[in-house]
Amino acid sequence: KNQVEQSPQSLIILEGKNCTLQCNYTVSPFSNLRWYKQDTGRGPVSLTIMTFSENTKSNGRYTATLDADTKQSSLHITASQLSDSASYICVVSPDYGGSQGNLIFGKGTKLSVKP
């Protein structure tokens, strides 16, 4: 069964610290893996999209890594800010292009950044 598992479920860190969120997936075939940020009461916003041939991709202070062999991804946040407080969702697509109607969503990691 296609699944996306994220850990930890929630995380509290102090402002300025770094953190790493994990995503393991059992999706086959595999097209790409995305990380989304969802602020409370808002829709998800894309951070990164990586295909199976990409090992790492950055978006400002966010760096995603992908190991397609072990089917693991991580999202590293550097020098956290209060505005990083949100849920981070890992999403895997088994489809190459097309309708993207089969995305598999993880349950998300809720990050709280405290001053």
Place this chain on the structure above:
Amino acid sequence: NAGVTQTPKFRILKIGQSMTLQCTQDMNHNYMYWYRQDPGMGLKLIYYSVGAGITDKGEVPNGYNVSRSTTEDFPLRLELAAPSQTSVYFCASSKLEEQYFGPGTRLTVT
């Protein structure tokens, strides 16, 4: 560009009532989607559309209907609201890989 807009933001329905959740995008995207997000759960796809006049079921379509008469609009219809449909509903659109989400509609059925 406004992106993806959804109305209403909040709604309370009584069991058995009907309503339509509106979704509009101004990015000329062919693909549009409806998801529901329950507390502590990942987003689940309800319906999606690959273009005007074409719709298809997602993972959880029961109790919902959609139509796509124009590229811009993709309304979601609830015919007989049930408490199990209490959720947050997100509309999204895409041209290629990246999906753009609306702000969501929080629906409570009592």
